[in-house]
Amino acid sequence: xxxxxxxxxxxxxxxxxxxxxxxxxxxxxxxxxxxxxxxxxxxxxxxxxxxxxxxxxxxxxxxxxxxxxxxxxxxxxxxxxxxxxxxxxxxxxxxxxxxxxxxxxxxxxxxxxxxxxxxxxxxxxxxxxxxxxxxxxxxxxxxxxxxxxxxxxxxxxxxxxxxxxxxxxxxxxxxxxxxxxxxxxxxxxxxxxxxxxxxxxxxx
Ligand code: HEC
Numbered sequence: 019x020x021x022x023x024x025x026x027x028x029x030x031x032x033x034x035x036x037x038x039x040x041x042x043x044x045x046x047x048x049x050x051x052x053x054x055x056x057x058x059x060x061x062x063x064x065x066x067x068x069x070x071x072x073x074x075x076x077x078x079x080x081x082x083x084x085x086x087x088x089x090x091x092x093x094x095x096x097x098x099x100x101x102x103x104x105x106x107x108x109x110x111x112x113x114x115x116x117x118x119x120x121x122x123x124x125x126x127x128x129x130x131x132x133x134x135x136x137x138x139x140x141x142x143x144x145x146x147x148x149x150x151x152x153x154x155x156x157x158x159x160x161x162x163x164x165x166x167x168x169x170x171x172x173x174x175x176x177x178x179x180x181x182x183x184x185x186x187x188x189x190x191x192x193x194x195x196x197x198x199x200x201x202x203x204x205x206x207x208x209x210x211x212x213x214x215x216x217x218x219x220x221x222x
Contacts, residue, residue: 048129058123061198068150068197072190079194086195087126089188093172098137101130101199114143115203126198138169145201146210153193154185 022029065079073079090096103113110116121142122130148156152163158176160167175189185193204210 052128055128057125057128059120061124061126066197066201068146069194072194082191082194083126083198085188085191086193086198087131089175089192090131090195095141096131096133098133098135098169099139099141100133100136101140101142102132103140103142109140113140114200114207117142121200121203126195141196141199143200143204144196145199145204146197150193150197153196154183154189157185157189157192158183 061083062076062080065073065076069079073082101117103109103115103117105116121127154176156163156167156169157172159171159173160169172189173183175186175192176183177186178184
């Protein structure tokens with residue numbers, strides 16, 4: 019104990035110094051680097067089939083993706099959702115192919131949104147998993163589609179007309195972003211081609 023008391027000043031200064039270094043390393047350097055990184059992939063080269071009715075050309079679609087990503091950051095969706103399928107614990111059985119570094123080489127991943135917690139499921143393979151309408155219902159009131167959900171609701175992205183909530187531009191952009199997450203990977207899967215032409219499962 020004497021030892022700790024004798025050097026308490028040193029420990030205090032060392033602690034403050036390490037805190038300062040962590041701040042530089044984990045906050046200042048990444049922000050400084052993100053500004054310098056040149057994205058290597060296009061986020062979209064055409065409007066996906068799912069959005070042909072909503073966005074007339076690829077530039078408006080890309081603007082919506084950026085806006086959706088900004089809302090995802092602003093609402094701290096990343097606080098409860100990761101965007102990284104890990105190569106452990108058979109995660110690919112639940113989420114789909116393990117995440118690869120190349121997937122993150124685009125402007126929507128600057129900064130990357132890996133997240134650190136999984137209160138909700140990983141979203142890096144969210145594309146095409148649910149319909150746009152499911153996402154709107156879920157954002158407006160998660161328990162309407164998942165009764166046991168603890169996800170917060172986001173009603174301010176909707177406008178109630180004649181008693182029916184309609185998605186505002188923001189909700190559309192956010193859902194376009196969700197439907198983009200992992201789309202480059204999902205679109206390559208074997209079952210996708212038949213799915214996109216016939217997205218509803220066959221009736222029993
Ligand atoms: C407090 C934690 C929390 C926050 C914040 C949160 N979610 Fe969730 N989310 C969950 C939980 C828990 C689930 C699983 C239950 C459900 O489907 O509602 C979930 C499910 C989802 C799903 C369905 C995923 C799937 O594969 O079934 C999507 C999509 C989603 N959230 C998007 C979002 C978006 C977009 C935001 C930000 C606007 C957000 N979440 C914010 C906790 C959260």
